[in-house]
Structures are given as structure tokens and as C-alpha cells.
Amino acid sequence: MAQQHDLFDDIIDISKGLGALKKPLGGISDSLMGIESEENHWNPADYKEKPRGNSNRCLACIHEGSSCNACKVACPVNAVDIDDGGIDILDICRKCGLCAAACPTEAMNSPKIKPKQLYDKIAGAAASHTTAYVTCTRALRRRPRENEIVLACIGDVTPEVWFAVLADYSNVSVYLPLGICDHCKTTTGEEMLGEAIATAEEWASTGLGLEVEARDLKCVKRREYERKEFMDNMMRTTGLTVSKLNPAAAAVASVTQKLKAHSDRITQLERTLNNACGSTDFKRRRVLTQNRQLLLSALQDHPELADNIEASIPQCDFDKCTMCGACVDLCPTNATDLVGSGKFTIEPEYCVGCGLCVEACENHVLKMVTCPGSELVVPDPEAEEKAAKAAKAREEAAKMKADAKKKLTKVLDQVEKLAD
Secondary structure (H helix, E strand, O other): OOOOOOOHHHHHHHHHHOOOOOOOOOOHHHOOOOOOOHHOOOOOOOOOOEEEEEOOOHHHHHOOOOOOHHHHHHOOOOEEEEEOEEEEEEEOOOOOOOHHHHOOOOOOOOOHHOHHHHHHHHHHHHHEEEEEEEEEEEHHHOOOOOOEEEEHHHHOHHHHHHHHHHHHHHOOOEOOOOOOOOOOOOOOOHHHHHHHHHHHHHHOOOOEEEEHHHHOOOOOOOOHHHHHHHHHHHHHHHOHHHHHHHHHHHHHHOHHHHHHHHHHHHHHHHHHHHHHEEEOOOOOOOOOOHHHHHHHHHHHHOOHHHHEEEEEEEEEEEOOOOOOOHHHHHHOOOEEEEOOOOOEEEOOOHHHHHHOOHHHOOOOOOOEEEEEEEEEEOOOHHHHHHHHHHHHHHHHHHHHHHHHHHHHHHHHHHHHHHHH
């Protein structure tokens, strides 16, 4: 159904036309005079950042016998050096960020590509525009528009981030011209982005858009977002409550509100998990990585997608377990525990499937197995409470309707008797 066009839409269209008339030649005059405007300044280095390592989370730092080398495999120039329990990023680092995306425990940290920040950027563009594009500096080669998310490499987006985005938005695409990765010095990026996207598409049961031509990139704001911007601007400049002039507009949620709602859901999810199993019997606080937060939040909102996901968790042979506690001591997220008389337990929500506990077990009583995604669906107490209240309200309404019908039937019977 087409959206109704009203006075506000007319004013918005007129203001957009007037904006173009303010500088009809755009940046042509500046280009002819050799002046580079600030808005056209393009520096790929602005989108790159040298990662930092957290040895407390690094599997190879925690346990010398760990076989984890995900960051080294991901690095295209061998700039990651792990020795004597510490992480050193060499000066030859290309600042591509792939090591941070590859690390299962998020020990490699790059603030510009933190999972939650990436989700907010992509979701913000998707909520405000008809299409949001994720691309890299080599593909774009210009200052990005509002709906274009530029990264050092698209491989920086983890499967969990893609999954959370695909579960909430269907208008996100990747922009990669054909052959753009063939001559890129970040040689490991193409394989990583391909695997991440393929995994997320399988989890979400939907495909991610792909654009290969620059001319096909569009920057069109959603009409409801333009209306919201216009109304907010009127409120700031005139003090008028625009929503009172147009009640229908009051229901339009801003991008900020949507992102805040998502953040609130993650906070509530963490609170629920903390209340249920937030610490071990050894009083160690469990760690929920950002990628895990996004995955669990998406599954909580879309539990029907849980069947597409399998988690990898450790399983114990209790007959051979000596209860030495090495698996618990070394777990980077404190997902494992020894409870009661020393029985090994695991909280799947916190486990990232790194397998360090299996490697650390000298008696080889642990092995990695798959568990269904349904075990990762965290109950939402608020949603369940609302559903219960709604069910009770429907039940009461049905009862009142039945009582009213019974009374009406009785009155009609009496009328018929009087008529006879």
C-alpha cells in the first residue's frame, strides 16, 4: 500500500529542491580552482586502525599448549607475534583488522570494528535509508555517503554481526566491484568475508545483497525518516510539537530509538543471564563477548532461526574425570564450572567453542560436540510477562463477550414471551 502524501511531504520535497539551488554548480567551481573541499576529502587511513592485543583473553597466551593461531592465519603480512604470554603487533601491520575478526575470544581489539559498533553503523544506515551498503576503502575510493559503511576490509564483519543485521534488516548489500579483491594486498580478506557471509546467510535463511557497479549505488532516505528529521528540526527551531499536528507521525520511530531498543534488549539479556548463571561456583564472573551478545539477542527475537545454528561445546566423560579443574582455570569466558561434588558443567550461552578446555585436559576426558541452537535461545522474562498478560486479557474479553451474549439472549427470550 502506497504511503499517503501530505503537506509535510510537499514541504520536504521543496526544501530538498532549495538545498540544491544554494550551490547549483556543486563542487565544480572548487575543482576548477584546485580547491579540495572538506566534504570531498578522502583518506583511506581514516578507516584503518592498528589493533591491540589482550593477553588475558588470548588462548595462546593463557595456555602454551594451545593450537589457536587464528589471528596469525588471518594476518596477510605476519604482523602478529605471540611470545612469553604477550601479544605484539609489529610495525608492518596493514591495519586491516582481520585478526580482530578472526579471534574467537575477542582478544584482538580494534575499537573501529567492535562487533556492537559495526552492528549499530549498519543497522543505522539500513533503518534510515532504502538500502545500506557495506564496502571497503579500495572499492569505494571516495568519501562515503550516509548509507555507506566503509571498512578496511569487509572481512572485518563477523558472522554474528551479519546474522544480527540480516535477522533485523533485509535492505543491506555488499558493494564489491568484480575483481577488486584479486589484486588487494590484504590477501586473506576475500576468503574470510566469503565464509562469514555464507555462514550468516545459512543462519538467517536469507541472502545478502551484492552490488558490483558504482552507478547502482543509491543514497535514498526512507520517507518516514525524512519526515522524522523534518519534524525534529521544526521542534528545535520553532518549539512546536509537530506530532500534535500530525498524530500519525508520532508513531514513527527514529533510528536512534531503534538502536537504543536493540541496546536495551542486549542489556536485558545480559541481566537475565547474570541472574541465572552470571558467575561460577568459584565466584568468577562469566564473560559474554560482543559477538555472542549479538547472536543471542538475534535468536531471542527470532527463535525460529535457532534450528539453523549448531554450537560447539565441550562434553565430559565423567567416569574418567579427575576433577583437577584445569578446564575451569583456563576458560577465557568462564563458561565452564565444577559444581556440587566436582561435576563438570558448561553454560552454552557463554561458550565460544574455542576448545581450550579440551586441549588443557591432560586425561583427555573432554571432547567438542555440537548442540542445537535452541539451547542458545535465552528466555525473555519481559516478553513472557507481556504475553501472559495479553493472554489473560483475551481470556477476560472472551468471558465478558460470552456473558453479554448470554444476557442478551435472555432479554430477547423475555421480549418474545411478551410478544406472544
